[in-house]
Amino acid sequence: MVEALLEGLVRVLEPNVLTYMLLGVFLGFWVGILPGLGGTVTLALMLPFVYGMEPVQAFAFLLGMHSVVATTGDLTSILFGIPGEGISAALVLDGHAMAKKGEAGRALGANLMSSLIGALVGAAALAAAIPVVRPLVLTFGAPELFLLAVMGIAFIASLSGRGARGLARGVAAGALGLLVSSVGQDPQAGILRYTFGQLYLWGGIDLVPAVVGLFAIPEILDLMVRRTSIATTMPAGRLTGVWDGVKDCFRHLGLTLRCSLIGTFIGIMPGLGGGVAQWVSYGHAVQSARTAEERARFGQGDVRGLLGPSAANNSKEGGALIPTVAFGVPGSSAMAVLLGGFFLTGLVPGPDMLSRHLPVTYSMVWTLVLANVVTVALCFPLLPYLARLTTIRATRLVPFLMLLVFLGAYTANNSWGDVLAAVAFGALGYAMVSFGWPRAPLVLGLVLGDIAERYLWISVARYGWDWLGRPAVVVLMALTVAVLVVPLLQEWRERRSGAVLREAAHAE
Amino acid sequence: MRFSARVLLAALVCVAVALGAFAQAPFAGKTVTVLVGNPPGGGYDRLARVLARHLGRHLPGSPTVVVQNMPGAAGIVAANHLYNVARPDGLTLGLFNQNMVFGQLLGVEGLRVDMRRWQWIGSLTRETDVFAVRAELPYRHILDLRRADPPVAVGATAPGSGSYDFPLVLKAFLRLNLRIVSGYPGRSDIMLAIERKELDGVAGSWSSMTSFAQRGLVRVLVKTPSDNPDLGSVPSDVDLVAEPTAKAVLQLHAVPNRIGRPLVAPPGAPAELVRLYREAFRRLAEDAAFRQEAERLGFEVVYTPGEACLRIVEEVLASPPAVVRVFKSFFRFGE
Numbered sequence: 001m002v003e004a005l006l007e008g009l010v011r012v013l014e015p016n017v018l019t020y021m022l023l024g025v026f027l028g029f030w031v032g033i034l035p036g037l038g039g040t041v042t043l044a045l046m047l048p049f050v051y052g053m054e055p056v057q058a059f060a061f062l063l064g065m066h067s068v069v070a071t072t073g074d075l076t077s078i079l080f081g082i083p084g085e086g087i088s089a090a091l092v093l094d095g096h097a098m099a100k101k102g103e104a105g106r107a108l109g110a111n112l113m114s115s116l117i118g119a120l121v122g123a124a125a126l127a128a129a130i131p132v133v134r135p136l137v138l139t140f141g142a143p144e145l146f147l148l149a150v151m152g153i154a155f156i157a158s159l160s161g162r163g164a165r166g167l168a169r170g171v172a173a174g175a176l177g178l179l180v181s182s183v184g185q186d187p188q189a190g191i192l193r194y195t196f197g198q199l200y201l202w203g204g205i206d207l208v209p210a211v212v213g214l215f216a217i218p219e220i221l222d223l224m225v226r227r228t229s230i231a232t233t234m235p236a237g238r239l240t241g242v243w244d245g246v247k248d249c250f251r252h253l254g255l256t257l258r259c260s261l262i263g264t265f266i267g268i269m270p271g272l273g274g275g276v277a278q279w280v281s282y283g284h285a286v287q288s289a290r291t292a293e294e295r296a297r298f299g300q301g302d303v304r305g306l307l308g309p310s311a312a313n314n315s316k317e318g319g320a321l322i323p324t325v326a327f328g329v330p331g332s333s334a335m336a337v338l339l340g341g342f343f344l345t346g347l348v349p350g351p352d353m354l355s356r357h358l359p360v361t362y363s364m365v366w367t368l369v370l371a372n373v374v375t376v377a378l379c380f381p382l383l384p385y386l387a388r389l390t391t392i393r394a395t396r397l398v399p400f401l402m403l404l405v406f407l408g409a410y411t412a413n414n415s416w417g418d419v420l421a422a423v424a425f426g427a428l429g430y431a432m433v434s435f436g437w438p439r440a441p442l443v444l445g446l447v448l449g450d451i452a453e454r455y456l457w458i459s460v461a462r463y464g465w466d467w468l469g470r471p472a473v474v475v476l477m478a479l480t481v482a483v484l485v486v487p488l489l490q491e492w493r494e495r496r497s498g499a500v501l502r503e504a505a506h507a508e
Numbered sequence: 509m510r511f512s513a514r515v516l517l518a519a520l521v522c523v524a525v526a527l528g529a530f531a532q533a534p535f536a537g538k539t540v541t542v543l544v545g546n547p548p549g550g551g552y553d554r555l556a557r558v559l560a561r562h563l564g565r566h567l568p569g570s571p572t573v574v575v576q577n578m579p580g581a582a583g584i585v586a587a588n589h590l591y592n593v594a595r596p597d598g599l600t601l602g603l604f605n606q607n608m609v610f611g612q613l614l615g616v617e618g619l620r621v622d623m624r625r626w627q628w629i630g631s632l633t634r635e636t637d638v639f640a641v642r643a644e645l646p647y648r649h650i651l652d653l654r655r656a657d658p659p660v661a662v663g664a665t666a667p668g669s670g671s672y673d674f675p676l677v678l679k680a681f682l683r684l685n686l687r688i689v690s691g692y693p694g695r696s697d698i699m700l701a702i703e704r705k706e707l708d709g710v711a712g713s714w715s716s717m718t719s720f721a722q723r724g725l726v727r728v729l730v731k732t733p734s735d736n737p738d739l740g741s742v743p744s745d746v747d748l749v750a751e752p753t754a755k756a757v758l759q760l761h762a763v764p765n766r767i768g769r770p771l772v773a774p775p776g777a778p779a780e781l782v783r784l785y786r787e788a789f790r791r792l793a794e795d796a797a798f799r800q801e802a803e804r805l806g807f808e809v810v811y812t813p814g815e816a817c818l819r820i821v822e823e824v825l826a827s828p829p830a831v832v833r834v835f836k837s838f839f840r841f842g843e
Binding site: 043045047187189190197199200270323330352413451454457461462 | 547548550553554557558561575576577578579580581582584585588617618661665666667668687689690691692693696697699700701703704706707719720722723801804805806840
């Protein structure tokens with residue numbers, strides 16, 4: 001195995017392979033930055049070019065491109081509050097809040113560093129998991145996937161505001177998200193739900209216009225009203241602080257590593273999708289705050305709210321490769337395109353990739369590692385310039401941002417319906433911000449509702465009630481209860497200690 | 509003798525060059541867009557991109573061919589757009605869900621297209637639907653599944669998809685003991701569920717299942733009528749039923765496979781360009797580079813001329829009402 005690992009490295013370092021990888025990185029960099037031009041579309045565009053390449057070259061090219069998109073897509077989320085990719089939306093919450101506080105440099109530094117750590121952890125997990133991949137993936141059937149989705153939804157409790165009122169609002173927003181996720185042709189009986197005779201709604205609400213509307217449009221409206229630059233305050237007159245961000249990453253290394261592992265794990269599970277990883281790790285990051293007061297700071301620009309999702313976003317790529325390589329079943333649409341790359345280069349994904357073609361599989365691991373290192377190294381010198389974008393006056397910036405928003409919403413499916421949906425979600429998002437309702441639970445509900453519904457149905461249809469007794473299901477249920485109870489318990493304990501303090505003060 | 513041969517050759521070259529220059533006019537410097545009703549990553553998208561790479565070479569003037577995805581409502585959004593909205597200048601073509609003719613047959617709301625009025629360019633690939641079970645199960649022949657106990661759990665994505673309709677109709681007409689579990693996000697999730705023994709069976713196109721059958725995960729038990737040599741020993745569903753209506757319904761179900769995955773031009777597109785496209789398709793079918801690339805991607809390259817596609821569509825829409833009634837009770841139009 002070690003031999004195969006080294007052989008994989010040697011193959012990736014061959015000059016002609018390395019060149020293809022760098023070419024992929026270069027293309028992916030721009031695709032990631034431009035909202036709307038998605039990673040999947042670009043992969044599909046580039047697929048024909050791998051015809052005639054050696055497998056190792058082809059995957060260096062395709063994976064090099066793909067792994068960069070996840071990193072550079074984060075940049076626009078942080079700088080402008082506009083998710084460059086559907087999968088980068090969770091970074092808007094704290095990442096962009098930091099940019100508004102004048103800490104864009106720090107946010108970008110933290111983002112790049114945690115992306116790198118995430119990618120390395122993901123690649124390491126991929127390499128380490130190869131011998132146990134098959135049993136691991138096969139343990140998670142429909143009931144377990146249902147429970148994973150439920151556990152994700154349970155994070156709503158920690159993403160909500162403080163107190164009974166905050167919790168009620170969080171739950172209501174989450175429920176709205178679940179409701180929105182049920183729009184479209186239902187997968188069991190083919191009934192059209194909430195489609196109001198509109199063909200556009202048959203396929204349900206796409207995540208990209210929803211998050212672009214919810215997060216980007218309120219930011220732009222706010223910027224127009226304020227008429228200042230994005231960064232309103234500038235700490236000590238300087239904007240860089242890139243190194244502060246890098247240090248943040250190591251200050252919260254435990255969190256970064258945990259979120260990387262969460263991302264890898266979610267990536268491994270086919271059928272959970274790319275949007276899930278970052279929101280669940282955001283939930284986890286919030287939950288890792290010790291006091292309710294600390295939790296309240298999330299969304300206002302807490303660096304931990306940025307580290308979690310950006311690490312998970314990159315680590316999931318390593319994980320998502322696993323089902324594609326080991327079973328020939330792609331975990332995402334990008335991986336489906338990659339599967340085409342397998343066939344074009346004459347490889348058959350499946351158990352053979354873990355034995356006979358192991359060096360090729362390991363060359364993919366190494367590509368993930370190298371491509372991320374190269375990206376981060378290339379991006380670092382650019383960060384101070386990028387951060388300066390947040391000091392541009394609103395009147396100059398807004399038209400450009402508007403263009404990005406609507407382009408981003410439109411090009412996801414080339415559909416005008418998506419533009420309208422983005423505007424509608426924009427109005428909703430603006431109202432939610434104005435009245436102090438949390439938006440993250442809504443997105444969580446939207447992302448996970450469909451998954452939970454599908455797998456609950458399948459579990460019952462396939463196993464009746466028996467699925468409730470499966471060992472992994474029981475463990476996941478216990479974890480779900482923990483996710484729900486911990487923040488409530490925290491709050492209760494604080495209130496009690498607060499009450500004790502007040503009593504003590506009273507006694508004096 | 510040698511001299512005259514040379515003159516002849518020179519004359520031929522002159523004629524060819526002149527013809528080339530004349531024929532170059534229609535597409536020179538133009539861009540042809542292939543509108544795909546499915547998202548990137550699937551079979552239709554992959555096919556469109558292979559076509560885009562090779563089609564231009566066979567059109568006079570070698571235009572650039574690009575693919576544009578417009579997914580939604582099982583391809584209806586894209587079809588409506590091309591039929592009613594896009595400029596019919598012959599530079600935008602469509603590649604849609606091959607089942608769309610059923611949308612018209614079943615009167616699906618929202619489909620604003622008359623399938624008979626498309627200008628059919630032709631199809632270069634063909635699909636055969638198969639039904640397969642996990643190889644380790646003891647069933648060797650499709651009719652063994654009548655006695656299956658417990659029922660064989662068959663995975664499906666949603667009603668209206670081939671993964672749902674085909675087992676449904678097999679269950680009814682061949683009286684198989686199947687239980688359809690619907691709701692999987694995609695074909696790949698179903699294959700994984702088979703691997704972890706959550707499911708026992710799956711229906712789908714042969715190209716999507718070839719690799720799994722080859723590595724011994726599933727065994728193919730029945731197919732729609734097809735002369736694909738890979739499936740020579742597999743019985744076809746139509747041969748297994750005797751009752752005429754059942755036979756007719758199964759035959760109707762297999763129609764999209766006969767049409768293949770055709771390219772269409774909107775009704776108003778210039779006839780001359782359509783003729784050139786059809787010509788290019790005919791030549792593409794014999795183009796070794798195209799064939800090799802498409803076959804590597806799992807497509808079965810079989811040429812069906814546009815005229816044949818149109819005839820099949822007309823045939824479907826003229827089905828006897830009794831057959832349509834039974835068909836309607838089994839099939840929905842969906843992804």
